[in-house]
Amino acid sequence: MTSSAPPLGADSEVGALRTVMLHRPGDELRRLTPRNNDQLLFDGLPWVDRARDEHDAFAALLVSRGVEVLLLGDLLTETLTVSGAARVQGVSAAVDPRRLGISLAKELATYLRSIPAPDLAQILMAGMTFDELPIGDGDGVSLVRRMHHGADFVIEPLPNLLFTRDSSFWIGQRVAITSLALAARARETSLTDLIYAFHPRFLGVRRAYESHTAPVEGGDVLLLAPGVVAVGVGERTTPAGAEALARSLFEDELAHTVLVVPIAQERASMHLDTVCTMVDVDAVVMYPMIQHSLSAFTIRREDDGTGVVAVTIKGAQPFLEAAADAMGIGKLRVIDTGLDNVTAEREQWDDGNNTLALAPGVVVAYERNVETNARLEASGIEVLRIAGSELGSGRGGPRCMSCPISRDQL
């Protein structure tokens, strides 16, 4: 780390953002077809060049506001360049003998370990088809090769890498590599794991939620205030994941209170951050349809002075009340996405609630959510608008597309 780099870590969603990890859309998005887009968790087929333009504009906006932008693809290439162990691990997570058979898997793994780092990074992100297999079928006896269609994947692509918030998140000075619930995304964490383990920028960084496997996705984790974390439980993060995360955060003294928040198990609200994000130290933007029904179980770390971590569970009670209590504020202000149900539902679907705070009261939002953005501004929030017509087809907004690596402490 250079001496001028800001300290790593985050204790809130709104402290001034210093460093963020984004993923510039790449060839993994060109893998999407009408036949696989549902399975790969996209609602349509993005126009990739335009998505990249939109993303470049997002990154440029952050840079213009003094934020250091790190790109996942660059970090991965640098990691694979400096570390042989990273290569071995990355390849073994991508090459699956159960799918390819032992001989093809072995041959492919040997080949991949030998290619230049940028090419390997590209394959680990964008995958590979049988047509693209770089090794010949020698004596022509690979049943796997004969029986697969040329367009089938030898290595599945990772189009959802774009949503860097989900595959890792920082809490305190530690990073958590998450455990993604769905097959289409599971391998993403093998890449964030490599980056944080082997990239020189992150040497010495300690882990949170280490070695836990119950599903926890970063989009479900909201750092409400220093020591206070909300965890959504729904389509992705499971009750077991929330419980394990809470215990782990307590043991590492990264939190004293965790609010576990049930959310509808459906695509529109796949993560807590699709219905609620923080826009100021005491304010959230929230989908109005859930404002009065959202509840929370409050789990607290009890310290009896013996060093043994005990927990208490309270609830469920209304989320807004539980949050304000835990944060030690009288009231959590709510800015909602509109009174008209149809507009609110449309803007929630288009990630109106999924804003990224650059500082208290300053957020990045998709321009298309006109009503939500107007309501944010009417409440005194500065809204920096970005285009997202193509980026949005994966159903994620500015918060989903960013993993804050360094924020000023509150």
Ligand SMILES: NC(=O)NCCC[C@H](N)C(=O)O
């Ligand atoms: N935090 C988020 O809500 N991330 C958006 C993830 C979208 C992605 N297509 C997914 O379904 O996982």
